Amino acid sequence: MSRRTISLKINGEDRRVEIEDNTLLLDMLRDRLGLKAARDGCSVGACGSCTVLLNGNPISSCLKLASTLPEGAEISTAEGLADGERLDPVQEAFLEEGAFQCAFCTSGMMLAVKALLAENSTPTDEEAKTYLNGHYCRCGSYPEILKAVRRLSGP
Ligand code: FES
Numbered sequence: 001m002s003r004r005t006i007s008l009k010i011n012g013e014d015r016r017v018e019i020e021d022n023t024l025l026l027d028m029l030r031d032r033l034g035l036k037a038a039r040d041g042c043s044v045g046a047c048g049s050c051t052v053l054l055n056g057n058p059i060s061s062c063l064k065l066a067s068t069l070p071e072g073a074e075i076s077t078a079e080g081l082a083d084g085e086r087l088d089p090v091q092e093a094f095l096e097e098g099a100f101q102c103a104f105c106t107s108g109m110m111l112a113v114k115a116l117l118a119e120n121s122t123p124t125d126e127e128a129k130t131y132l133n134g135h136y137c138r139c140g141s142y143p144e145i146l147k148a149v150r151r152l153s154g155p
């Protein structure tokens with residue numbers, strides 16, 4: 001297995017990371033960089049809990065080989081949402097609406113909501129549901145997640 005070092009911007013910080021050809025992005029984040037917010041819920045791209053943003057777009061990090069990332073790619077994880085003590089508006093809205101229980105899905109869900117709102121700042125409930133399709137919440141917090149989206153897109 002060949003090893004190499006790639007340069008990435010992770011949560012706004014330039015990082016060089018050693019990977020093997022078969023290193024998954026999820027494993028690189030969790031095991032090499034200690035960023036544990038993205039979680040492995042299914043390993044097959046079906047649950048959304050491993051979602052991170054690649055150049056602003058949500059992807060399943062359990063399906064992405066780190067070796068296929070372009071040099072300098074920007075990866076955002078939930079660890080990068082808050083600015084020091086100041087929470088991101090998405091985090092505030094999830095807290096205000098109680099949009100989680102066990103929080104296993106929450107990191108991926110918040111990043112997906114952030115990407116949704118970057119694309120469409122005032123999504124209808126149907127648009128939000130369609131966008132978040134594929135993000136599973138085993139605790140069934142969907143109504144509260146939708147309320148958080150409404151809070152973020154409301155007047
Ligand atoms: S762990 Fe990647 S989609 Fe479920």
Ligand code: FES
Binds near residue numbers: 106
């Ligand atoms: S809050 Fe438990 S899986 Fe979503």
